[in-house]
Amino acid sequence: MDIFIQQLINGLVVGSIYALIALGYTMVYGILQLINFAHGEIVMMGAMITISAVSILSGSGVNLPGPLLVVAGLLVSIPITMLLGFTIERVAYRPLRKAPRLAPLITAIGISIVLQQVAVLIWKNNPRSFPDLLPHASHDFMGAVITDLQILIVVLALVVMGGLLIMVEKTKLGRAMRAVSMNQSVASLMGVNINYVISMTFVIGSALGAVAGVMVGANYGLAYPTMGFMIGLKAFTAAVLGGIGNLAGAVAGGLLLGIIESVGAGYLGPITGGVLGSHYQDIFAFMVLILVLVFRPSGLLGERVAERA
Amino acid sequence: MANQANGEVLLEISGIHKRFGGLHALSDVALSINKGEIYGLIGPNGAGKTTLFNVLTGLYQPDEGKFTFKGIDLFRKKPNVVVESGIARTFQNIRLFHNMTALENVMVGRHVRTRANVLGAVFRDPKTRAEEAGIHERAQSLLDYVGIRKHGGEFAKNLSYGDQRRLEIARALATDPQLLALDEPAAGMNPKETDDLKKLMEKIRNDGVTILLIEHDVKLMMGLCDRIAVLDYGKKIAEGVPEEVKNNPRVIEAYLGASPD
Numbered sequence: 001m002d003i004f005i006q007q008l009i010n011g012l013v014v015g016s017i018y019a020l021i022a023l024g025y026t027m028v029y030g031i032l033q034l035i036n037f038a039h040g041e042i043v044m045m046g047a048m049i050t051i052s053a054v055s056i057l058s059g060s061g062v063n064l065p066g067p068l069l070v071v072a073g074l075l076v077s078i079p080i081t082m083l084l085g086f087t088i089e090r091v092a093y094r095p096l097r098k099a100p101r102l103a104p105l106i107t108a109i110g111i112s113i114v115l116q117q118v119a120v121l122i123w124k125n126n127p128r129s130f131p132d133l134l135p136h137a138s139h140d141f142m143g144a145v146i147t148d149l150q151i152l153i154v155v156l157a158l159v160v161m162g163g164l165l166i167m168v169e170k171t172k173l174g175r176a177m178r179a180v181s182m183n184q185s186v187a188s189l190m191g192v193n194i195n196y197v198i199s200m201t202f203v204i205g206s207a208l209g210a211v212a213g214v215m216v217g218a219n220y221g222l223a224y225p226t227m228g229f230m231i232g233l234k235a236f237t238a239a240v241l242g243g244i245g246n247l248a249g250a251v252a253g254g255l256l257l258g259i260i261e262s263v264g265a266g267y268l269g270p271i272t273g274g275v276l277g278s279h280y281q282d283i284f285a286f287m288v289l290i291l292v293l294v295f296r297p298s299g300l301l302g303e304r305v306a307e308r309a
Numbered sequence: 310m311a312n313q314a315n316g317e318v319l320l321e322i323s324g325i326h327k328r329f330g331g332l333h334a335l336s337d338v339a340l341s342i343n344k345g346e347i348y349g350l351i352g353p354n355g356a357g358k359t360t361l362f363n364v365l366t367g368l369y370q371p372d373e374g375k376f377t378f379k380g381i382d383l384f385r386k387k388p389n390v391v392v393e394s395g396i397a398r399t400f401q402n403i404r405l406f407h408n409m410t411a412l413e414n415v416m417v418g419r420h421v422r423t424r425a426n427v428l429g430a431v432f433r434d435p436k437t438r439a440e441e442a443g444i445h446e447r448a449q450s451l452l453d454y455v456g457i458r459k460h461g462g463e464f465a466k467n468l469s470y471g472d473q474r475r476l477e478i479a480r481a482l483a484t485d486p487q488l489l490a491l492d493e494p495a496a497g498m499n500p501k502e503t504d505d506l507k508k509l510m511e512k513i514r515n516d517g518v519t520i521l522l523i524e525h526d527v528k529l530m531m532g533l534c535d536r537i538a539v540l541d542y543g544k545k546i547a548e549g550v551p552e553e554v555k556n557n558p559r560v561i562e563a564y565l566g567a568s569p570d
Contacts, residue, residue: 171433172416172423172441175409179417182406185368188388189398191421191484 002143007266008259009141013150013219015258016157020212021235022242022250023164024205030181030245031201033101037108038088039209040232041115042081046210047223048119049077051128058131066133070214078210084115085206086199094195112228119225127224130217153215160211161251164204168247177201181245230282234261237289243302252300260284317344319519320365320396320488325374327360327543334360335371336543342488347510347520349534349551351527353563356540358523359401362492365521366398367391379487393421397486399477401493401523407466411457411476414465415448418483451479455509471502478509482518489513490521495529507533531555539563 021043028036050073057064057072064072092107135148168174179187180197188194216231217223234257242253265281292299323339335357342348350358363369365376367388376384381394397418406414423440452458455475460468465476474494481489491510495503507529514520524530530537531551539547539554541563547554554560 172420172444175413175417176420178409178413179406182408183404185388186400186404186406187417189366189368189392190418190480191389191392192417193389 003266004263005142006144007262009144009146009150011259011262012255013153013258014262015238015255016154016161017212017215017219017254018235018238018258019251019254020157020160020208020215021231022239022254023161023247024209025236025239026242026244026247026250027177027201027205029239030247031177031198032093032097032104033245034093034104035108035236036088036093036202036205037105037232037236038092038111038115039205040228040230040235041112041119042085042206042209042228043213043216043231043235044119044223044225044228045084045115046077046081046213047130047217047227048123048128048213048225049080050074050210050214051130051217051223052123053077054131054133066131067135069131070133070218074211074214077214078207081206081210081213082203085202085209089199089202094198112232116226116228123225125225127222129222130220132221134218149218153219156211157215160208164208165247167204173197173200234282234285237285237292240299241288241292243299246299246301249299249301256300257285257288260288318342319344320378320521322365322374322376325361325364325376326372327357327364327369328372334543335364338374338540338543338545340538340545340548342519342521343535344487344519345514345517346535347514347522347533349530349537350521350523350540351525351530351537351554352540356563357543358540359492360543361540362398362490362521362523365391365490366396389421392484392486395485395487396490397481397484397488398490399474399481399492399494401496403470403473403477405465405473405476405480407464409465410462411452411465411468411472412445412448412461414476415451415479415483416444418451418480419444419447421484448479448483451482452476454482455479456505471498471506474498474506475509478513482513486518488519488521492523493525494522495524495526503529 021039024039024042025036028034028039050070053076054069054073057069088111092111093104096104096107134152137148138145139147168177176187176192176197179190179192180194184194213223216227235254238253238257239250240253241257242249242251261281261284264284268276268280318341321341325335325338326333327335338361350361352358360369364371367383367386367390370385374384376382378394378396383391383394406417409417423444449458449461452461455478457468457472457475457479460472465473468476478491478494495506498506503526510520510522510533522530522534534551536549537551537554538545539557539560546559546563547557
């Protein structure tokens, strides 16, 4: 088995999930210059609610094929996470819109802790296994293995991201979002309802987060109430790597980070003579974060950093 | 030119006060603008002209006073409400959406007059697509109207200075205003550009849009405005047809200092 190709495939899968989550961070940052640290918890909620919905559905005797059951679970979890995203902005960020920038950062962390603890209350602090409902037949690909599930995740992520980019570039709401991110007061003078646009940004980002959460659960086979922290931090790193505030950057940063992490983890053992195993893969993400912040704080595709210092 | 104004009051403010901490930026300002006229606002730097503009467009909330437009109460209303009722503006320091194309800038201006919401953005139903096509077409014709259609696909930040000014006017017109407020539109323009701009403003007025204009170019103002108000230290010190205002001793004093006797 070709370890490089294999890790590349794994990295692409993880990376497309990071990219979906990173979009949520970067959309909010683009408009409010705020890091929504609660976004990782939205991802977690998406995964946990979907698992619960699926188990309730199948427990009550609904007889659907596996993939449709997951879709049904998503139809429950996406509206709930959208509502959560909407509420978080209203409760924790909007009252502080004119406050110093540190204040909403603190409420973001606060919300993040609250959501995590609520999840612990609901689901107990144990991992839940993600029900085995999606196809995962293996295929040979250039000497490596790729599963149906992995293909599904990458394709779905690309479709969702493509849809988002079209929405932002081609529709009225997207134009309003870009206008608000460039100049709020002028956008409001054009009749753009700033609060509505900001709310929609949170709602859309949360929907992407829920989809990503389900992908994380399916990919690793489990989900747990504290999973949002690490996955959120990684996706945040991806957003910074790509240039925070830049949508294409979030996608590029996510994919790149996933690949760096997987390939790096694959070779970590052999290189260090077995001292560090692949479970140390998290160091790659944070090494990347530190390197980007030191050498290119504006990220790969980012611009304007100095003006808001 | 005053004959073009039919005497019907479009905008009326009275007793407007705006304070910033200890600074009394506007003090008991009153004025009324008639439908169809070009109304000029002049005054030395720091007189409060732009502050008044910000009050009239909802960017600043006045502390006291009355503000009606077409009889609608706009006192302390938000900018998107003000623009919806028919007041649009441009800025002294150009404020375009720099990383959008010229065409997209104007399309944002259509926002206030269109209905499509987030569901339309997601489902792209025929009604939404028809509306989007209408926005596109209207934006194109407005670029044409101000004479920069050929630059529609360029990023706003790459347009020449004069064209950026024109783009701001097109974007403001996209909101279908009855009153267009222009904050020093001729600033930094050469005489040829200023002359073209004057023609554009006359065209806009002849097409039925009332204009409120701040400008330092006195020659331009005298030749263009039906009536002029003069602000100094946040107070209105004179108002009238250009000839009266030009000869008003208080205006001369505000601009040149008191005469020796």
